[in-house]
Amino acid sequence: xxxxxxxxxGVALALCAGGRAAALSLTFGATKDTQIDSKDSTVNFGTWxxxxxxxxxxxxxxxNDTLLQFDLSPLPSGAIERATLRMFIDTTTQDPLALAVTxxxxxxDFVEGDGTxxxxxxxxxGVFASPLASATMNTSPGDWFEVDVTALSVAALARSNHAxxxxxIAPTDAPLDASSVFTMRTKEFDxxxxxxxxxxxxxxxxxxxxxxxxxxxxxxxxxxxxxYRVLRRRHISA
Amino acid sequence: VKLLAAxxxxxxxxxxxxxxxxxxxxxxxxxxSVADGDAAALQAIMQACVGGEQSFFGPCGEWSLxxxxxxxxxxxxxxxxxxxxxxxxxxxxxxARPAAAALADGATPEERxxxxxxxxxRVTFRVSAAGIRYDLLPQDEAVRLFQTMLFHAFRTARAxxxxxxxxxxxxxxxxxxxxxxxxxxxxxxxxxxxxxxEGGHDVYWLRWKLDxxxxxxxxxxxxxxA
Numbered sequence: 466x467x468x469x470x471x472x473x474x475g476v477a478l479a480l481c482a483g484g485r486a487a488a489l490s491l492t493f494g495a496t497k498d499t500q501i502d503s504k505d506s507t508v509n510f511g512t513w514x515x516x517x518x519x520x521x522x523x524x525x526x527x528x529n530d531t532l533l534q535f536d537l538s539p540l541p542s543g544a545i546e547r548a549t550l551r552m553f554i555d556t557t558t559q560d561p562l563a564l565a566v567t568x569x570x571x572x573x574d575f576v577e578g579d580g581t582x583x584x585x586x587x588x589x590x591g592v593f594a595s596p597l598a599s600a601t602m603n604t605s606p607g608d609w610f611e612v613d614v615t616a617l618s619v620a621a622l623a624r625s626n627h628a629x630x631x632x633x634i635a636p637t638d639a640p641l642d643a644s645s646v647f648t649m650r651t652k653e654f655d656x657x658x659x660x661x662x663x664x665x666x667x668x669x670x671x672x673x674x675x676x677x678x679x680x681x682x683x684x685x686x687x688x689x690x691x692x693y694r695v696l697r698r699r700h701i702s703a
Numbered sequence: 704v705k706l707l708a709a710x711x712x713x714x715x716x717x718x719x720x721x722x723x724x725x726x727x728x729x730x731x732x733x734x735x736s737v738a739d740g741d742a743a744a745l746q747a748i749m750q751a752c753v754g755g756e757q758s759f760f761g762p763c764g765e766w767s768l769x770x771x772x773x774x775x776x777x778x779x780x781x782x783x784x785x786x787x788x789x790x791x792x793x794x795x796x797x798x799a800r801p802a803a804a805a806l807a808d809g810a811t812p813e814e815r816x817x818x819x820x821x822x823x824x825r826v827t828f829r830v831s832a833a834g835i836r837y838d839l840l841p842q843d844e845a846v847r848l849f850q851t852m853l854f855h856a857f858r859t860a861r862a863x864x865x866x867x868x869x870x871x872x873x874x875x876x877x878x879x880x881x882x883x884x885x886x887x888x889x890x891x892x893x894x895x896x897x898x899x900x901e902g903g904h905d906v907y908w909l910r911w912k913l914d915x916x917x918x919x920x921x922x923x924x925x926x927x928x929a
Contacts, residue, residue: 504764505871507901513894513908522773523795523831524749525764556824560800581898606824607817643777644797644831 488546488668495661497534497577497631498651499584503527506586511578514654515555518602518634519564519646529646530635532575532584535663537618538628543669548618550598550632552610552649553659561603564645565638568598568614570621571631592633596620599637602647610649618665630663733929734855737781737793742771744790745783752834759837759845761873761904766832774832782859784852784928791840792848794833794856799863800825826866827910846879847926854920855928861913868911869893873904889915 500516502508504527510516517529533550550568569592575584584590596616604610614632621630636645652660737745746768753763774781774795784792803825806818833856835849857868875896876883884890889912897906 502906505897505899505904505906507899507903508897508906509900510894510897510906513897515894521829521831522770522777524753524766524770555820556827558829560803560825580895582900585900605821607820644829 488666489541490664490666491540493535493537493539493663493665494657495533495652495663496536496629497575498531498661499577500529500531501584501586501589502529503586509578509580509583509585511576511583512580512653514651515648516651517646517648518566519558519562519636519644521644521646523644528636530586530589530633531649532571532589533632533634533661534571534575534577535630535632536628537622537625537630537663537665540622540628540665540667541669543667545615545619545622545665545667547613547666548615549664550612550614551662551664552612552634553661554604554606554608554610555648555650555654556606557604557647558644560605562645562647564602564636564647566600566602566612567635567637568600568612568617569593569633569635570617570624571633574629574631589633590631593620593624604647610647614663618663731786732784732791732926734782734784736779737775737783737790739775741783741790741793742768742775745771745774745793748790748793748834748836749832751836751838759835759849759879780859780863782852782856784848784855792833792835792852794852795831796856796860796863797828799865802864823867826864827869828860828865828867829869829871842879844926847924850920850923851925851928854917854923854925857913857917857920861917866913868913868916870909872907872909875907884909884911887911887916887919889919 498516499509499511500513500518502510502517504521504525516531518531519529521527521529571590571592573590575588575590577583598612598614598617600610600612602610617632618630621632622628649661650659654660746766749766749771752759753761753766755762778795778797780798781793781796783790803818803821806815810818833852835845835852837845840848860868872884875885884907885892891910893908893910897908899905
């Protein structure tokens with residue numbers, strides 16, 4: 466009993482002494498994910514278990530982008546310290562791929578689709594010009610390709626009324642002289658554990674001063690109670 | 704890459720009526736790798752295959768001379784079937800990818816799964832371009848020539864170390880063929896069909912195990928190629 470009481474007191478004191486809440490790391494799985502295709506520009510791929518990004522050369526060529534959406538509404542209010550987009554790589558056309566990609570925030574929602582109706586290359590939402598995130602994709606199949614999207618996520622949350630963040634992953638440069646494509650697994654793949662993820666480290670807003678005062682009072686009161694019980698036990702023993 | 708679909712084309716047997724003609728042509732056909740001077744011929748093949756509604760694959764954009772020159776540079780192992788020095792058919796074949804380091808004996812299940820995924824990616828190639836001089840051939844002979852091209856291209860790919868071929872096909876079955884792609888042994892849909900919303904072509908992502916594809920095609924009425 467007294468041990469648990471002392472522990473509670475210690476935690477309360479630590480909270481008071483620390484003065485700042487610890488950062489939380491939360492992982493959000495994509496709620497929508499699908500590729501779009503410049504060559505098959507009226508086709509919806511919403512049911513596919515993978516989504517492609519890159520170029521395929523040949524004739525008019527083919528550009529693949531991937532659209533993602535995350536629901537960040539469970540995120541507590543506070544400062545985002547870091548946001549990382551993670552994509553589980555299923556295939557690549559070269560080793561290493563060395564494909565430069567750019568990630569931008571979608572300006573509006575999209576319909577993932579059922580393979581018949583839904584978003585296509587021709588109906589894709591526009592994107593905000595800034596901020597952007599960029600990276601070079603060199604990850605091998607079976608590993609997670611990670612991109613720092615901190616600035617993008619901060620801006621996206623500020624723009625969003627409902628914490629629904631849409632992203633577009635696209636090849637950065639004009640078509641290359643060789644096909645350069647990777648595919649990532651989507652939420653439709655098996656149990657969805659390897660769907661795209663957004664990992665957000667957030668430091669919750671600092672507790673209000675009144676709460677800190679209450680915590681201090683609790684800690685002092687607990688210590689007094691603990692001391693009283695120790696003294697009483699000694700008195701009884703004597 | 705509608706051409707890829709045709710890559711999986713099945714034999715119809717229609718060309719058997721002109722078997723004698725094909726045999727007569729056989730002596731003039733031979734197989735070789737693409738060469739520097741083939742660019743214009745490759746472009747002509749593509750134009751014959753995608754140049755209009757009545758072409759072998761249907762309309763599929765512009766295929767420039769620069770594209771053909773680039774293909775010859777990027778994919779020197781691409782096989783072509785030639786008659787009297789003129790390429791009549793080809794199938795783009797990318798370079799083989801180097802093998803990964805061998806898996807350690809004590810590898811964990813997770814490491815084994817990752818290794819298998821990388822290997823599958825490495826030994827799979829996707830057809831981006833293929834075709835025949837559809838404008839120079841009777842329809843049934845063209846189909847047989849295309850099957851012959853597939854057979855030899857797949858054998859070449861297998862010799863390079865590839866194990867699977869993939870293609871985005873615009874149909875479950877080529878309009879001139881009687882067999883659906885997935886009716887061939889070892890040919891499967893990688894993903895559910897994705898449909899066009901405005902009357903365009905749908906997308907069928909096909910994967911065919913090369914050993915089974917070669918076996919299936921060898922049973923067709925192929926044209927002899929030296």
